[in-house]
Amino acid sequence: MGPQRAISTTKDGARKPLLRALDGEAVSPIPWWLMRQAGRFLPEYRELRSKAQNFIDFCFDPKLACEATLQPLRRFGMDAVILFSDILVVPYALGQKVSFVEGEGPILAPLVSDLGLRELKIAGLSERLSPIFETVARVATSLPPVTALIGFAGGPWTVAVYMVEGKGGTDCSKIRNLFLTKPADGAALIGLLVQATAEYLVHQVRNGAEVIQIFDSWAGILSEEEFRRWIIAPTKQLVSLLRGECPGVPVIGFPRSAGVMYREYVQATGVDAIGLDSLVPVGWAARELQPLAAVQGNLDNQVLRVGGRQMETEARRIMRALAGGPFVFNLGHGVLPDTPPENVAALAKVLRAGA
Numbered sequence: 001m002g003p004q005r006a007i008s009t010t011k012d013g014a015r016k017p018l019l020r021a022l023d024g025e026a027v028s029p030i031p032w033w034l035m036r037q038a039g040r041f042l043p044e045y046r047e048l049r050s051k052a053q054n055f056i057d058f059c060f061d062p063k064l065a066c067e068a069t070l071q072p073l074r075r076f077g078m079d080a081v082i083l084f085s086d087i088l089v090v091p092y093a094l095g096q097k098v099s100f101v102e103g104e105g106p107i108l109a110p111l112v113s114d115l116g117l118r119e120l121k122i123a124g125l126s127e128r129l130s131p132i133f134e135t136v137a138r139v140a141t142s143l144p145p146v147t148a149l150i151g152f153a154g155g156p157w158t159v160a161v162y163m164v165e166g167k168g169g170t171d172c173s174k175i176r177n178l179f180l181t182k183p184a185d186g187a188a189l190i191g192l193l194v195q196a197t198a199e200y201l202v203h204q205v206r207n208g209a210e211v212i213q214i215f216d217s218w219a220g221i222l223s224e225e226e227f228r229r230w231i232i233a234p235t236k237q238l239v240s241l242l243r244g245e246c247p248g249v250p251v252i253g254f255p256r257s258a259g260v261m262y263r264e265y266v267q268a269t270g271v272d273a274i275g276l277d278s279l280v281p282v283g284w285a286a287r288e289l290q291p292l293a294a295v296q297g298n299l300d301n302q303v304l305r306v307g308g309r310q311m312e313t314e315a316r317r318i319m320r321a322l323a324g325g326p327f328v329f330n331l332g333h334g335v336l337p338d339t340p341p342e343n344v345a346a347l348a349k350v351l352r353a354g355a
């Protein structure tokens, strides 16, 4: 057991349930956490958020970010917390202008050509991101012994989408056009993001993150060959750079909406676990993916928002299909801001009772 795994051990020697599942064990009760579990659906988050001028300041304030990380745990007792930060702090720390507009989401000064690329600065990156590592260290020392700490970053492709499009919710025609007409520029941007993201993740682990999740939320818009080039190859490189510095740290890949490419992604990137969006049939995942890696997912976030018997039945169906192998219960995408917190409490009860 290396030093990385040592911090994952509780006092009596039993490892944290999330880490056991990521290591390939079928754990009961099923470990769970929810993507975007810290955030606007919690009234205590909204109150905390009002203390910072803007969202970037909030992410770079270790005291506030540590508190936001811990809030969902206090209410619901998940098996893991996820660092409170955002995937867009990487372009911000590279020198791109990033802001979050209330009600609109992130706005970035879009990269237009190789000129924009040359202005991005990787030197000094971890110094500029150091408040986030301080948050990780603070959270690590405040957790109960059974709770795991998940660090994260965006996948290089998904971060590049925001950097080139300048905002979310577009049809991605700017980045598709750039990568199709100037693939060398695309490769340079992705290469820079692989380096920056690896450095960012290594520092998270050194400060106490025990698991890393890579969010590739925009993986689902690429054709087969593009998926190999812009998702699989950079993720494989990122995972191997991370493992080179932090051997043994479990990695969860989440190439959202990858469809049948999920299988090749798992095999080729070497991730320990695979996050499934809600469109993935659980029986297929049990047969095709679970023998290769732990699986995580995939309750529909709209079903959680509606709640009630329908949600409970659906959660049990997912559990029954996947509980026979290594499995972590989660959503297929993040908690929606208008989700009643009581629905998450009801979900917790169902999960603890088992399938």
Ligand code: CP3
Pocket: 034, 035, 036, 037, 038, 039, 040, 049, 055, 082, 083, 084, 085, 086, 087, 088, 100, 104, 105, 106, 152, 168, 215, 217, 334
């Ligand atoms: O609880 C957690 O999951 C930890 C914190 C976290 C945030 N963003 C906080 C946040 C995590 C893991 C993310 C990941 C993230 N950020 C992704 C990947 C996951 C996904 O949802 O697809 C992406 C694409 C982003 C970029 C981003 N950040 C967008 C598009 C937006 C606006 C839309 C939205 O959901 O608000 C954000 C803002 C953001 N990130 C908020 C939070 C809590 C809301 C801003 C606020 O509170 O003022």
